[in-house]
Amino acid sequence: MRGDGDGWVIAESGSHHWGRHGAAGLLLRAPQPGGGAAVLLQHRAPWSHQGGTWGLPGGALDSHETPEQAAVREAHEEAGLPAEAVHVRHTLVTAEVAAVGGGSWSYTTVIADAAALLDTVANRESAELRWVAEAAVTELRLHPAFAASWPRLRELIAAMPLRATQPPAD
Template sequence: MRGDGDGWAIDSDGSRFWGRFGAAGLLLRAPDESGDVVLLQHRAPWSHQGGTWAMPGGARDSHESAADTAVREASEEAGIPPALVSVRAELLTFTATNGWTYTTVIADVAEPVSTVANEESVELRWVAVEEVANLPLHPAFEASWPRLHAELVSLRSR
């Protein structure tokens, strides 16, 4: 079954989280002549926290792992061919009191690949890792960025 994850999960305090079975996003990294770059998505104005920058991602379906979800969403939202993606790490970056989770999947591609934005994006852009924090980030991505940045640095040295 595909597509059964779309829908809101409601927390006990009334907070809403997209994805009936949780959600995941792909922090896709590539080498660049000046250092590493990551693929970011400028979220469409109509979307939750629209106008901010984050990574491609979305609702997990009941049969998917976090990595499966993140790679699928990057394909749907950015046109990234799954065969080019090499998953390096999975970090649980948020857990709600109702058990809803968001997992950030860190993956590599050999070089910054071309992207094709869908209706969920204003723009897709390869951004230098050291410049990410200068953008108006989605609040949840902004909160997790220091940990994600540290993990990117750690993975680079492995």
């Protein structure tokens, strides 16, 4: 079943969306030295869909995954983030379209916190990974869907205090 989500869904509008079962991305926040929060952004490889733009690490959901599981897995694959360092706080469906042949496709943004600015290791899907101050996100050339959802996400995270420490292990 691993990887069974890879593939395009065609929307009734004719647009193409990656992830046969939908997709999810991780909006990871961490405290910056001196105060405030930064978010981890991915500069998408030139060959990828919407390459050259900045967005969230993320990708296709496999049939057995929740959006939270997929977003954390993709962040590990694309940025080298250890799952145990990521504390999921909230999920929000930030895009949904009707698919050709019935059904729908959706993109879920998973909001999470880390205790510190984690080291990252880019895979081939990333030209660069960067921690960016929340206030500076719009200064970058954003992936169009991320740009459309950022104002709503920014409002949501502004009302959600950053957790500077991880919860105790079970």
